[in-house]
Amino acid sequence: MKRLLIYTSICLAVAAAGCKKYLEQPPDMRAELNTPEQVSRLLGTAYPQANYMAFTEGQSDNVADKAGGVIENINTDPFQFRDVRDDQEDSPEYYWNACYEAIAAANLAIQVCDKAPDPENYRSQKGEALIARAYAHFMLVTFFSETYDPATAATSPGIPYVTEPENVVIKQYDRKTVAYVYEMIEKDLLTGIPMLDNKRYSVPAYHFTTAAAYAFAARFYLFKQDWTKVVTYATLVFPDNNITPLLRPWNTTYRTMTYLELFAVYAKATEPANLLLVETPSVYGRYYFRFRYALNPAKRNEILGPNVTGGNWVFRNQTFTSGGSENLLIPKVNEYFVRSTVNAGIGTAYVMVPLFTAEEVLFNRAEAYTYLNNTSAAISDLNTYAATRIVDYNPGAHAVTATKVRNFYGTNNLQTALIRTILDFKRAEYVQEGMRWFDILRYRIPVTHVVANGGGTFNLTGNDPRRLFQIPxxxxxxxVPGNPR
Structure with missing residues (x-):
């Protein structure tokens, strides 16, 4: 009996020790973030892994009714200016959720950096997290709130600006105002930029390098209409003002490529024009030219027809047909399909989305120069761009000049003519990528969609509340209340 009690006591002691060790473990076996390298891996998820191209392009003036083609809510509803009846990939709701998931990852990274015993060793990670947080909020306020206007920003509802990880099941949030959201974006952006370290990235194109952060700053201040800062940050993207090597070589190298080669190179991490890329679950790559409401020959002629240079857009020569004469595509948006298992017939489609490009930075600087009345600098930037986009470009024949832009647009106001030139150049550059929507928002450009075969029209005025995508x-x-309808 005495030996049995001793053995029992020993077993109980061992079991108790084992229970203590077990209970000391995190209940969900979560990975602990306790090194800068671990935080860096977390930050790979701090970028919105969702594609906005389907709903922004579908709502823009770049699309027409082809009277036939693939029917999907993510294309049909934007064309008819309806709230999108879908919450899956390529929908506004999916994008909203992806942005807040990215923000959650950024906030967790910031928390770890702040609580680390050696926070200085986490400096560049915190900088990236702050800028990633700012970017996701900027995209949310752009799509789901009124466009920034100094006269109304202090009263227009914004979106929740989340700055800490959630620790409750359902937390209450306030939309506050567009002005408040912009203040928070600017604070995070300006705090984060000096903290970045480009040497830390093994594949820089998927992270906020200093160049990508400057590109974001240029876009942010463009929306905020702070033209001087647009010029400042845009210029920082181009060391020694050596711009051409960063622009896509459309009228030289790209011009001789097959459409398969163009698909492969356009969103490649080694393409210098791509300042920031993100991998997104998306079926847009398989449908963007086959949607019923998409680019057709008439829209191609409108967007890629005569331009202020007097030359021809190289994009027109690189527009291909697929499955019918109405289905036009410029080889940009390529799908990468990942099978669930090696032999599976199902999986997930991905699209690599260029979030910031050198071309956009150049356009933003030209626009800012125009509003600062430095029209010669704006024209210089436009000619730098045109030299890489016009077939057989010849400065003597194709150079943009003040006289040309006035005559082309039929106005004596040089500033107005230059702004219209910039917007038309951007429209041609980014057709089928959804970027036109940003300019439609900023300039409150009305959009009319005509239904084929006399089916009527859908109109979106400059002040229509449907310009704001609906909050889920x-x-x-x-x-969080929804947007008015």
């Missing part, structure tokens, strides 16, 4: 109804449980 699921956000209401967190106290």
């Amino acid at each position: 109804s699921s956000a209401a449980i967190s106290g």
